[in-house]
Amino acid sequence: MSAPQEFKPRILGFLCNWCSYAGADLCGVSRYQYPPSIKVIRVMCSGRVDLEFVLRALSNGKDGVFVGGCWLGECHYVTEGNYDALSMMHLGKKLLECAGLNPDRLRLEWVSASEGNRYAEIVTDFTARLKELGPLGAGEGMDKKTVNLKLEAITRILPYIKLVEREKLRVRFADKAGYEAFFSSDQLNSLFRETIGEKLAISQIMVLLQERALSTGEIAGSLGMSASEVAKHLNTSARAKLVRFDEQQKRFALA
Ligand code: FES
Numbered sequence: 001m002s003a004p005q006e007f008k009p010r011i012l013g014f015l016c017n018w019c020s021y022a023g024a025d026l027c028g029v030s031r032y033q034y035p036p037s038i039k040v041i042r043v044m045c046s047g048r049v050d051l052e053f054v055l056r057a058l059s060n061g062k063d064g065v066f067v068g069g070c071w072l073g074e075c076h077y078v079t080e081g082n083y084d085a086l087s088m089m090h091l092g093k094k095l096l097e098c099a100g101l102n103p104d105r106l107r108l109e110w111v112s113a114s115e116g117n118r119y120a121e122i123v124t125d126f127t128a129r130l131k132e133l134g135p136l137g138a139g140e141g142m143d144k145k146t147v148n149l150k151l152e153a154i155t156r157i158l159p160y161i162k163l164v165e166r167e168k169l170r171v172r173f174a175d176k177a178g179y180e181a182f183f184s185s186d187q188l189n190s191l192f193r194e195t196i197g198e199k200l201a202i203s204q205i206m207v208l209l210q211e212r213a214l215s216t217g218e219i220a221g222s223l224g225m226s227a228s229e230v231a232k233h234l235n236t237s238a239r240a241k242l243v244r245f246d247e248q249q250k251r252f253a254l255a
Contacts, residue, residue, distance in 0.1 A: 009130035011038040011123070012057040013066040014049045018076045019112045020068030026116030034120040037127040038066065045069070046108070047081015047088075052158055054092050054106065059151045063136045064105045066126055068119070071110040072175065082110070083172055090183040091165055094192055098200055099150040100224055101140055102133050146222065153203040157196075164195045201225065201233050206242060206254065213251035 015021040021042045027034070043049060046069025054065045067089060069075070069082040085108060093103035107126050111119050133139040137147035154161075168191060173179050182188055204223050208214065214222070220230045234252055237243040244255045 007131060007135060008035075009037050009063040009127055009135075010061060011064045011066055011126065011130065012062045013038045013040045013068060013123075014043050014046070014053065015040055015068040015111075016046045016048075016070055016075075016082075017042055017044050019070035019074065019110070020046070020119070022113035023068070023111040023115045023119045026113065027119040028116075030116045032117050032120035034123040035127040037130075038123050045075060045077055045081035046085035047075070047077070047079065047083070049085060049088065051088055051092055051095075051161070052155065055151050055155050055158075058101075058105070058136060059148055059155075061136075063133070064107065064126060064130045066123070067106075067108045068111045068122075069108070071112060074112070086176065086179045087165065087170065090179055091161070091169065094183065095154050095161070095196070095200070098192075098197055099154060099204070100142065101136070101147070101150065104129055104133060105136065142224075149207050150204060153200060153207045156207070157199050157203045160199060161196055168195065198233070198236070201229070202237055202242070205230070205233055205237065209243065209252065209254045213246050213249045213253035215251050219252070 013024075015024055021040070024040060046067050049067050057065050067085055069085050072080075072082055075082045089106055089108040092106050096105060097103045107122075107129075109122050111122065137144055140147075142150075169188075171179075171182055173182065201223075205219055208219060208222055216227050216230050216234065219225070219234075220227045223230070234243060238245070238255075241255050243252050245251075246253045
């Protein structure tokens with residue numbers, strides 16, 4: 001009998017041109033060793049990385065996404081995009097968590113052009129963490145189809161999420177700790193639940209119902225929600241004329 005194949009995580013890295021990409025380059029030139037788990041896309045600034053890129057990478061089979069930028073205060077643009085990258089990654093982690101995926105699959109780090117060894121250490125560490133988590137979906141007890149459904153549900157409401165982010169979540173703190181405290185605060189969690197959590201749950205139901213009509217129990221089973229939670233979202237969706245109850249099938253369908 002052949003031995004089970006070792007899981008090799010696949011990471012997509014977005015590296016800012018001015019610091020992290022140069023750091024990765026130095027890492028290669030200096031022959032620092034790290035696992036061959038990462039494929040890199042060079043962006044001009046970490047603030048250029050859109051949540052859509054992150055979701056697309058995961059939908060296309062990556063197990064984790066890494067964003068590397070300049071240290072805070074050292075971004076090469078007056079808009080200081082690395083602060084936006086911090087917000088984006090925290091929001092991305094919250095969205096993954098809300099969809100039942102492990103937020104540790106996203107990682108943001110600062111790497112300067114002279115920190116080739118730091119780049120190798122971070123990629124090694126992130127790869128090890130993803131190995132612990134397992135493949136995307138399997139690690140969370142979900143099949144591939146469910147993972148893609150959840151990622152599609154997030155992508156569908158991305159314009160709305162970005163609006164909420166711009167109006168309510170765009171904050172500026174001096175350091176990473178400030179962002180961590182803000183994004184884990186009760187105030188943020190309840191705001192997230194009210195503004196995005198419910199919309200995301202409904203979006204998942206809409207994607208699921210695209211295939212066929214389903215009962216409340218079937219939806220709950222597929223999405224890992226409680227029946228009462230699903231019933232609440234179906235009521236809201238029915239009032240908004242997004243779904244209807246099909247009397248013949250005794251199931252909910254898209255309106
Ligand atoms: Fe590197 Fe903005 S230029 S993070």
